[in-house]
Amino acid sequence: MGKIAEWLYERVPISGEQLAELTNEPVPNHLKRWWFCLGGTPAYLFVVQIVTGILLALYYQPSTASAFESIRYITEEASFGWFLRSMHKWAATLMIAAMILHQMRVYFTGAYRKPRELNWMIGMSLLMCTLLIGFTGYSLVFEQLSYWGATVAANISDNIPIVGPLGKQLLLGGDEYNARTLSRFYILHAAVLPTTLMLLVILHIAQIRMHGVTEFPEPDDEPSAPKHFNFFPDHMLTELTLGLVLMIILCALAVTLPATMGPKADPLTTPEVIKPEWFFYVSFRWLKLFSLSFAVISSGFIVGAMFVWPWIDRVLRKVTGIEEISVYVGIVGTFLLIGLTVWEAVVAH
Numbered sequence: 001m002g003k004i005a006e007w008l009y010e011r012v013p014i015s016g017e018q019l020a021e022l023t024n025e026p027v028p029n030h031l032k033r034w035w036f037c038l039g040g041t042p043a044y045l046f047v048v049q050i051v052t053g054i055l056l057a058l059y060y061q062p063s064t065a066s067a068f069e070s071i072r073y074i075t076e077e078a079s080f081g082w083f084l085r086s087m088h089k090w091a092a093t094l095m096i097a098a099m100i101l102h103q104m105r106v107y108f109t110g111a112y113r114k115p116r117e118l119n120w121m122i123g124m125s126l127l128m129c130t131l132l133i134g135f136t137g138y139s140l141v142f143e144q145l146s147y148w149g150a151t152v153a154a155n156i157s158d159n160i161p162i163v164g165p166l167g168k169q170l171l172l173g174g175d176e177y178n179a180r181t182l183s184r185f186y187i188l189h190a191a192v193l194p195t196t197l198m199l200l201v202i203l204h205i206a207q208i209r210m211h212g213v214t215e216f217p218e219p220d221d222e223p224s225a226p227k228h229f230n231f232f233p234d235h236m237l238t239e240l241t242l243g244l245v246l247m248i249i250l251c252a253l254a255v256t257l258p259a260t261m262g263p264k265a266d267p268l269t270t271p272e273v274i275k276p277e278w279f280f281y282v283s284f285r286w287l288k289l290f291s292l293s294f295a296v297i298s299s300g301f302i303v304g305a306m307f308v309w310p311w312i313d314r315v316l317r318k319v320t321g322i323e324e325i326s327v328y329v330g331i332v333g334t335f336l337l338i339g340l341t342v343w344e345a346v347v348a349h
Contacts (some may be wrong), residue, residue, distance in 0.1 A: 027235045028215045035239065038102035042130070043201065044243045045095035048250065052088040053190065056081075060140070064179050067142040068264045075261055076103035092134055095248070096279050099130050107309075107330055113213040117310035119207040122200055124307050129197045131279060136189035138277050141180065147265030148274050150185070151177050156287065159296045177267065272344035281344035282337055 059078055061070040074081035103123055106112055112120035139150040152179070158168045173180035276284055287295045305312060313326045321327075 024336060027231050028213055037242065038098055038105055040239045041098040041242065041246065042095045042102065042244060044239075045091045045098065046197070046201075048091040048247075049088060049095065050194065052084050052091065055084050056088060057190060061187075062140065062183045064142065064182055064265075067140065067182055068261075071141050072261060074149060075259065083254055084260050086258040087250055089138075089259045090250055090253040090257075092137060093278075094246070096130055096134050099127050100279075103127055104330075104334070108327060109214065110313075110324075110326070112310045113313065114310070116207070116211055116214065119211070120310055121307055122204045122207065126197065126200050126204065128303075129200060130191055133189060133193045133197065134279060136185045136193065139185045140182065140189060141261070142265045143262040144265050144269075144271055145262055145274065147177065147267070148271055149276050150181070152274060153276075156292070156296060159292055160300065161297070164296075275344070277339070277343070281341045285340040285344040 002207055056074060059070055059074050059081065061067060071085075074085055076082070106120065106123060112123075135153065139146050154168045154172050157171065158164050169175070171181075171184065172178065173184050191243075223293070275281075282297060286299060290298070309326070316325045338339065
């Protein structure tokens with residue numbers, strides 16, 4: 001073993017002490033609480049998405065003539081295909097939920113403030129990218145609801161000022177859903193968006209390493225008590241434990257609530273009820289409450305405001321004199337998000 005270690009060190013001259021120094025970044029004590037560690041959860045689920053996605057891609061055929069049949073083969077005939085597809089679906093659902101919860105945690109703890117404004121914007125980009133991955137993945141099944149959901153989304157994007165019509169053309173490959181559309185969704189879902197997501201994650205982690213994790217005071221800690229613990233192995237073991245728990249949950253969901261198939265897409269028959277995936281319920285209900293132009297413009301304004309919220313927060317605190325004014329705004333926004341989501345979920349039309 002000594003000769004092997006010597007041979008390896010000659011070619012990779014990194015000692016154990018150097019590796020420990022590189023990985024043992026001091027981690028604030030508040031990260032011992034799981035709700036402060038939600039950033040690692042979507043990263044783990046993204047790895048599950050990549051592995052199951054590659055395996056599903058071995059059978060999937062991205063064309064309007066064969067997409068539905070290839071999904072049917074995966075679900076009903078391929079060995080453990082139903083399980084892989086269910087794992088892929090549930091990992092996507094939990095990943096989006098974890099991303100939303102992580103962004104909310106950062107918001108309500110004020111971890112986006114100076115000097116971490118740029119990392120907040122990167123986090124918002126990660127959230128938008130994750131939602132787009134969910135949307136394109138949902139559209140690949142070529143079911144009746146996914147087909148008409150994509151059609152409605154394209155028509156909505158057509159109403160975005162200036163860039164809307166071009167965006168619709170790029171998304172569909174024409175003025176309406178056609179034989180080229182599904183392959184575009186597939187390229188976006190399997191290549192463009194995951195690559196973008198990985199690059200954003202690298203930038204996100206780089207920002208965290210440069211600025212460090214936001215530290216919060218511990219009122220019950222003694223002044224002499226240590227305020228940090230090692231990333232490796234302490235925090236790494238926490239993340240591995242969380243990953244094991246997530247895998248158990250994913251397997252349980254995949255077995256008890258497996259992915260099913262609806263009717264094949266029929267461009268000539270509009271379904272009575274068109275509903276997107278749950279993470280777009282808010283947008284769908286918003287569109288139903290107002291005129292299309294107002295709903296699209298106001299949605300864009302809200303998303304844009306969230307991207308630059310660190311600077312809006314600074315102005316609000318200066319004008320109102322209330323240090324945690326953003327918390328009150330966030331509480332109202334959270335109730336609106338939950339209310340609109342539940343409303344759309346329970347109402348048929």
